[in-house]
Amino acid sequence: MYHPPEPLNFNKLVWKIVQQIPEGRVSSYGQIASMIPPPEGVAADQYKRLGARWVGSAMQVAPSGQGIPWQRVINSQGKISLPKGSAGADEQRAILEIEGIDFDAEGRVNFEQVGWEGPSAEWLCEQRLLPPASLKKHTSQLTLF
DNA sequence: CGTTTGACTACGC
DNA sequence: CGCGTAGCCAAAC
Numbered sequence: 001m002y003h004p005p006e007p008l009n010f011n012k013l014v015w016k017i018v019q020q021i022p023e024g025r026v027s028s029y030g031q032i033a034s035m036i037p038p039p040e041g042v043a044a045d046q047y048k049r050l051g052a053r054w055v056g057s058a059m060q061v062a063p064s065g066q067g068i069p070w071q072r073v074i075n076s077q078g079k080i081s082l083p084k085g086s087a088g089a090d091e092q093r094a095i096l097e098i099e100g101i102d103f104d105a106e107g108r109v110n111f112e113q114v115g116w117e118g119p120s121a122e123w124l125c126e127q128r129l130l131p132p133a134s135l136k137k138h139t140s141q142l143t144l145f
Numbered sequence: 146c147g148t149t150t151g152a153c154t155a156c157g158c
Numbered sequence: 159c160g161c162g163t164a165g166c167c168a169a170a171c
Contacts, residue, residue: 028154046166048155051154052154053152053165056151057150057152060169070152075152076155088152
């Protein structure tokens with residue numbers, strides 16, 4: 001029941017959250033950042049913009065072969081953030097299309113259609129990102145931090 | 146070790 | 159709709 005006080009740095013938490021994104025759905029850097037408490041000393045309004053960049057850094061160094069669906073994280077504009085024309089960008093789009101994600105003529109996805117709603121309250125509670133009491137109030141569509 | 150850079154984003158023009 | 163800017167974590171120099 002009690003998790004060891006394992007040092008949970010920003011990157012590891014990002015990877016854990018990304019692992020929760022189901023196939024056929026995508027999330028954005030900023031959205032993922034909003035699921036993580038701002039580091040102490042970082043103002044909330046600043047974190048909203050800074051966090052997204054940190055999530056991007058986390059994805060860049062994400063370990064491969066551990067089931068982290070890195071391809072399901074795109075930017076807030078609904079577009080792939082890897083350099084256009086790069087091998088990585090082409091690969092990301094190809095994988096997403098195989099997973100059933102559609103891109104429009106401008107290379108954007110429809111968040112309202114394939115956007116991930118976020119992790120379940122139960123999962124957040126297990127990760128100690130949400131007090132157990134919150135489970136009684138909410139069942140989905142949580143507003144975090 | 147300091148410095149720089151970045152898979153970002155909201156905001157003001 | 160496009161462009162410039164600030165932000166202060168992590169990794170790479």
